[in-house]
Amino acid sequence: MPEGRTGQGYSGESLLFLTDEQLRQGIEAMFFAYRGFTADPDRILAEMSYGRAHHRAIHFINRSPGTTVNNLLSILGVTKQSLNRVLRTLIGDGLVISKVGELDKRERHLYLTEQGQALEATLSDAQRARMRAAYKDAGPEAVQGFKTVLEAMMDADMRRAYAKLRD
Amino acid sequence: MPEGRTGQGYSGESLLFLTDEQLRQGIEAMFFAYRGFTADPDRILAEMSYGRAHHRAIHFINRSPGTTVNNLLSILGVTKQSLNRVLRTLIGDGLVISKVGELDKRERHLYLTEQGQALEATLSDAQRARMRAAYKDAGPEAVQGFKTVLEAMMDADMRRAYAKLRD
DNA sequence: CTTGGAATGTCAACAACACTGACATAAACT
DNA sequence: AGTTTATGTCAGTGTTGTTGACATTCCAAG
Numbered sequence: 001m002p003e004g005r006t007g008q009g010y011s012g013e014s015l016l017f018l019t020d021e022q023l024r025q026g027i028e029a030m031f032f033a034y035r036g037f038t039a040d041p042d043r044i045l046a047e048m049s050y051g052r053a054h055h056r057a058i059h060f061i062n063r064s065p066g067t068t069v070n071n072l073l074s075i076l077g078v079t080k081q082s083l084n085r086v087l088r089t090l091i092g093d094g095l096v097i098s099k100v101g102e103l104d105k106r107e108r109h110l111y112l113t114e115q116g117q118a119l120e121a122t123l124s125d126a127q128r129a130r131m132r133a134a135y136k137d138a139g140p141e142a143v144q145g146f147k148t149v150l151e152a153m154m155d156a157d158m159r160r161a162y163a164k165l166r167d
Numbered sequence: 168m169p170e171g172r173t174g175q176g177y178s179g180e181s182l183l184f185l186t187d188e189q190l191r192q193g194i195e196a197m198f199f200a201y202r203g204f205t206a207d208p209d210r211i212l213a214e215m216s217y218g219r220a221h222h223r224a225i226h227f228i229n230r231s232p233g234t235t236v237n238n239l240l241s242i243l244g245v246t247k248q249s250l251n252r253v254l255r256t257l258i259g260d261g262l263v264i265s266k267v268g269e270l271d272k273r274e275r276h277l278y279l280t281e282q283g284q285a286l287e288a289t290l291s292d293a294q295r296a297r298m299r300a301a302y303k304d305a306g307p308e309a310v311q312g313f314k315t316v317l318e319a320m321m322d323a324d325m326r327r328a329y330a331k332l333r334d
Numbered sequence: 335c336t337t338g339g340a341a342t343g344t345c346a347a348c349a350a351c352a353c354t355g356a357c358a359t360a361a362a363c364t
Numbered sequence: 365a366g367t368t369t370a371t372g373t374c375a376g377t378g379t380t381g382t383t384g385a386c387a388t389t390c391c392a393a394g
Contacts, residue, residue, distance in 0.1 A: 018299050018302055018303070020291075020295060023295045023298045023299055023302070024230070024291070024295070025314070025332075025333060026298050026302070026310070026313070026314065027204075027226075027291075027294055027295070027298060028230075028329060028332060029313075029314055029317040029318060029329065030200075030201065030204050030317065031223070032317075032321045032325040032326070032328065032329050033197075033316075033317035033318070033320040033321050034197065034201050035244060035321070035322070035325060036320045036321045036322045036325060037194075037197050037320055039322060049378085049379090050379095051378085051379050051380070052379085052380085053379075053380060053381085054379095056198070059194075063191070063195075068341085068342095069341080069342065069343090070340095070341065070342085077202060078380085078381070078382095079381075079382065079383085080341090080342075080343080081343090081344085081345095081381090081382080081383085082380065082381055082382075084342085084343065084344075085379095085380085085381095086379095086380085088343090088344095101341095104341080104390080104391075105389075105390065105391090106340075106341045106342060106388095106389060106390055106391075107341065107342080108341090108342070108343095124187075124191070127194055128187060128190045128191070128194070130320060131190045131193050131194060131320070132185050132190055133319070134316050134319035134320040135185055135190070135193070135316065135319075136185070137315075137319035138312065138315040138316040138319050139315075141308065141312055142311070142312030142313075142315040142316050143193075143312065143316060144309070144312060145305065145308055145309030145310065145311060145312020145313050145315075145316075146193070146196075146309075146312050146313045146315075146316035146317070147192070147193065147196055148304075148305040148306075148309040148312075148313075149200075149301050149302065149305040149309050149310060149312075149313035150196040150197065150199075150200035150313070151196060151200070152300070152301035152302075152304040152305050153200040153203045153204055153297060153298070153301040154199045154200050154202070154203045155202070155203045155206060158199040158202060158203060159199070161199065162195060162196065162199045165192075165195060166192060216349090216350095217350095218349090218350055218351070219350090219351085220350075220351060220352090235370080235371095236370075236371060236372090237369090237370060237371080245351085245352070245353090246352075246353065246354080247370090247371070247372080248352090248353080248354085248372090248373080248374095249351065249352055249353075251371080251372060251373075252350095252351080253351085255372090255373095268370095271361075271362070271369095271370080272360075272361060272362090273359095273360065273361050273362070273369065273370040273371065274361095274369095274370065274371080275370085275371070275372095
């Protein structure tokens, strides 16, 4: 087997050599970049006794105010027990409120309180600052490519969830 | 304030509008894509009783055979206690061997056994298959942009570690 | 109106993976 | 000889995830 050469060889029209080495670089880039991606919010969250799970919940509640627990569950891809523990602390700390549904009273609709919005803004600002700097460094064409590859990397159901949020 | 517009406005020469909305899409793309990125190896690892930490150790030992514990530590960005726990199980299970350094006998140089290489290949193949598919979908220019943005997103020391691995 | 099932919440137990702090050993450096 | 470096290990703790079991509420179908 030719060293480092992928089984596919050429990829049809694009003349794209995809050596294992190139793919491995992409894998490592994802690993190191994700660390940077979460580093700033992580530092802020560590000061309060929150973690990434709290950040994610806050992010998506802010993104879709009034979302139900079930909806959040499918976006975050965790069990209800895991999410519930996080939501309980956020509700207890007055960052999130949960309103019983009017149409369907089983459902709980989630909203950020003012305090919750303030934390969301702090976390988002930190994360957006890094993203903005990276985008600016890389330039607009790179950004387009970045998003295209990331989208192609998602599972089908996550791609749907992602597209839905872009409406 | 103009809705969704970032405080910076234009970004100088590139005429790049970076709305909070665009940045948030990038953030969400990273979140969902990273899930896809780790999904396939995670499934394989779950069957044996290993986790992502084992995968990362195996990956970088394979990448740099004979690397020392300290070197691995700085790449992975965890504590020695955390890494040691993982290495102990991998050595115990015969996937990794640790050789006392010849020049400096304090150092332990890490290598994958044949069995370790086999697992590495299985995990890598799964992850590379997804990466290859994503690259093929997105095309070569997108891939270049993808890597550029990811690199810009890293912390400085991680960018160094990443560059070093590319030699 | 009763029953089945869906949505939610809660309790308990557990595992993976990270952390800190403390301590031990061996080897290298000064 | 004394200090620093590299590594390993033990104990304790916290966050985040998992399963499994069970209760409550309430819509909807029979």
